[in-house]
Amino acid sequence: MTARPGNAHQARLLRLLRDGGPSSRAQLGDEVELSRSKLAVEVDRLLETGLVVADGLAASRGGRRSHNIRLAPGLRFLGIDIGATSVDVAVTNPELEILGHLNHPMDVREGPVAVFEQVLTMVGKLKDSGVAEGFDGAGIGVPGPVRFPEGVPVAPPIMPGWDGFPVREALSQELGCPVMVDNDVNLMAMGEQQAGVARHVPDFICVKIGTGIGCGIVAGGTVHRGTTGSAGDIGHIQVEPRGRQCACGNRGCLEAYFGGSALARDAESAAREGRSAELASRLETSGRLTGADVAAAAAAGDGASLDLIRDGGARTGQVIAGLVSFFNPGLVVIGGGVTGLGHTLLASIRTQIYHQSLPLATGNLPIVLGELGQVAGVTGAARLISDHLFSPA
């Protein structure tokens, strides 16, 4: 795909077709404020570029029946989501529906060269499966702050070796298509906005609880990235003055109390100190514990595990309550690996937020788990690159 929309109207039409699927001219006309003749001009130009094609007869609304139009069905986007401990790669159609998806465990600390090698292997497998021959664009998320315009990670705490690495440029060369890079948490938010629980919600926050804890912020339908691309970096908000030592050097940060790392550490302590036979037996078996162990132990009724989840939820809820007072979102989405902890965690977070924020901000505030699970990030990545390509050049 080399063509790009020639103006803002064409860009808007492309996004409408992406999000709404094949549409009649009459349907598009209802959405955009263009006269019938101006709409016809813009649609004709898009047909000329090959970005959209005619597609079957539209339902009659009286008068001569016209063809539906749709995005060129051969368009393919690649969504790549690099997490702390795994990589997801997916191929989508132009409506951002996932045609193929692969997941592979991988430690992001192995560095960009090893991770990209893995990504390209996965891309090759997806091509071999026949879902795509080439790609019109790719979005990629990394677990750290990104200088967005350049597509370069900056000072990412859990990604040594990635600082300043030209992710966008390097990947674009390898794949031979345009690439956009963002923080993994922003992409999760965009994924839920595209195809998940946050569709049609203009202002929401999406809290990702994985190894660490971060937050995607959507304001007026657009991701808010902040002045240096570090917006949503909530893992080091203080929850306890003079509290626990955190890896960042401060005391009392949220991540010193919760997130995959803190949970694993606390679970191992509980096992070693004889507070949980269930966790102790799991530790003996595997030599280490993870959030998944805590989830499983809690599901089996282990009191110590339930306490860890409830306590972590309350700490997280305490931080989110402050953000709700500040930002007054219309929705709070909780996602990330730790959502395996499920409704015990959600209940604890909810209780804290409803208790601590003022009624005006929480009166109609849904606090829900994300819907897309492991494909939230790759869906958001596909949205990111399609937003870019469906903008005036």
Next chain:
Amino acid sequence: MTARPGNAHQARLLRLLRDGGPSSRAQLGDEVELSRSKLAVEVDRLLETGLVVADGLAASRGGRRSHNIRLAPGLRFLGIDIGATSVDVAVTNPELEILGHLNHPMDVREGPVAVFEQVLTMVGKLKDSGVAEGFDGAGIGVPGPVRFPEGVPVAPPIMPGWDGFPVREALSQELGCPVMVDNDVNLMAMGEQQAGVARHVPDFICVKIGTGIGCGIVAGGTVHRGTTGSAGDIGHIQVEPRGRQCACGNRGCLEAYFGGSALARDAESAAREGRSAELASRLETSGRLTGADVAAAAAAGDGASLDLIRDGGARTGQVIAGLVSFFNPGLVVIGGGVTGLGHTLLASIRTQIYHQSLPLATGNLPIVLGELGQVAGVTGAARLISDHLFSPA
């Protein structure tokens, strides 16, 4: 003024003339992406409406010299800022420069009828002074959350009697011009954005420390009001788990520790408990203490007063540090009555933020006092109504 811009281009031109003053067509052409002929069409239409007028010859850039154009110099906006304990009213010219400004002490708890009577008296005085005969529009700020589209306060905690009062409609009838209503803190932020320290900063927060503590949020150049208009309501963010009882019913809120009310209460305790001879003597003289007494005592070197300011600054800084991590603003502005506490307060807030937020968010983050003082709110109010009038009808 009944004319409104006919499209987004005309709206943009009006705002450019408001913010940049009289301009040549060439200068305007540099700012808007319009061909010379299209620009001429839009300017001509604006001249026809009477919203803009020709104004002297522009400097030559080669070729035939043309006239500057400017907003009709007779346009007058009214800015009204209702605080917890005083009312400010100002008249501006079309460039939002203040032509006349009055301040009157008034307790907002006297209710909308008494407050509006006061406002109208002040408006009358300003008219009598000759700065305006009538008004093309008015903006008004109130110290509580506002349902923005309707211009109605909702459940304002410090404004009994205002809940649901149709401020916009009532004032519009009295004044005979369009009115827009917003939270006082949002207007302070818009004032600093218009004519103060936040000019040209797309993403910033403006923390107002008055009787209570609130925060205006500007994202992408636009005020973020939140889903129910309560965004920026940071006075009840928890700073101390299991901390002091707050008037809102929760424990450990920021306002339980700082803001005009908390400061007065803590100063009176210090006076009564013999911790400050300076405050005790002031209390004996006037029967009560305010933030201004603490400021004066601190300036005279009173240790207890300095401690109160430093401690309050640290608590406030703790909350702002969290907001900085979350929102990653390009600037933090501190304003409101308590800024009489000046640089001791600012230093304490700064120390806490720089200590507690991550370097990526604070590396280039200025934390400064507002520039406009008592006219920030009325300037923001004039911007609010002119933004509304300088939008397509």
